[in-house]
Amino acid sequence: MSKFIKSIRGMHDLLPEESHRWQAFEAVIRQLMATYGYKEIRMPLVESTDLFCRSIGEVTDIVEKEMYTFEDRNGDKLSLRPEGTASCVRAGIQHGLLYNQIQRLWYNGPMFRHERPQKGRYRQFHQFGVEAYGIDTPDIDVELILIGTRLWKQLDLKGIRLEINTLGSNQARVKYKKVLIDYLNQHKDLLDDDSVRRLQSNPLRILDSKNPAMKDMLDAAPVLMDHLDDESRQQFAKLTTSLDAVGVEYTINTRLVRGLDYYCKTVFEWVTDELGAQGTICAGGRYDGLVEQLGGKSTPAIGFALGVERILALLESQQETQPETIDVYLVLLGEECEQKGLLLSESIRENISGMTMITHCGGGSMKSQMKKADKSGANIALILGEDELKNQQVTVKYLREKKDQMTVGFNDLNKFLVENK
Secondary structure, rough: OOOOOOOOOOOOOOOHHHHHHOOOOOOOHHHHHHOOOEEEOOOOOEHHHHHHHHHOOOOOOOHHHHHOEEEEEOOOEEEEEOOOOOHHHHHHOOOOOOOOOOOEEEEEEEEOOOOOOOOOOOOOOEEEEEEEOOOOOOOOHHHHHHHHHHHHHOOOOOOOOOEEEOOOOOOHHHHHHHHHHHHHHHHHHHOOOHHHOOOOOOOHHHOOOHHHHHHHHHHHOEEEEEEEOHHHHHHHHHHHHHHHHHHOOEEEEOOOOOOOOOOOOEEEEEOOOOOOOOOEEEEEEEOOHHHHHOOOOEEEEEEEEEEHHHHHHHHHOOOOOOOOOOOEEEEOOOOHHHHHHHHHHHHHHHOOOOOOEEEEOOOOHHHHHHHHHHHOOOOOOOEEEEEHHHHHHHEEEEEEOOOEEEEEEEEHHHHHHHOOO
């Protein structure tokens, strides 16, 4: 007999005892985005591979090493989406949402990258993303940062710090790349294989290297901030002035470059020291050229994305996990009681909003049903047996409190449950 089939490495089941934490987080972000006037968009899991090659960059780790790519029966090259921004831009162009319009959008769902699984990094992971289109002034940059700041406050997360930088305009970055390449060529013997490969195609990514042998050399490298054009300097100055005005604390990190080719001007990350190597929990920035790069009309854009698994791991480390609770377990003894119990259950659900309730199914003795009621975590058990049915009432047994057992008539049951919820 063959062994049972397990889930794919790096892709995890979300079990019932964990799902309520996800639902609570999703409820918070849904309400938060509504308060800022952002609307949800949902994109396919599978896109043309060319979409990510053109947006993320063909020489990035994601495209070169990490995407799940395959040919379908028509010979088309497809990929499971590794991130959400490119798909969101594609949808905006395809459906005419972007040109000469302001759009505030958000999404939430699974992404896929074939990388080495470790804590906080999985092959199927979930991303919550926010994108804003059509506004080229830094006030929208500040708004996105404020959304992140408010989210940490609503989740009561501690120890999260904001790091910001500017990558400047495309023109400034081209000039800086030449200066950086000249410097790195002078120290080529210190570069690792990945850095040598990126030297001509994507030298800014070398600055993001975690190789300790290159640290001192990279610390002494020319800084992009020193090579900005006047417009980029003014844009970044307005950003920092506005953040100061609204009381958002931040650190300027001149080595913050982000891993995707499409970023320009403002980039930012929220980081924590509580998750080991995977310290970045949320990141984003401007990508003013991406819409045009993917075939649309030139449109300013900015966005951010956070890893849901990392946020939930941080919540778990900082807060005591509260188990999902059941309000009522209805114990039913005998066939006639089972029929009446179904009617009572539906009446309760119909008339009491938010009441969580399990109606016992499968028969069994009083003892076995009470064991299941206790195991369910319910606060009270309602018992309906032959005597209760004859007297048109239920017996109430408190499972979590030291209170005397009592009886409540059918007609008074809904009122009793509301008062004792």
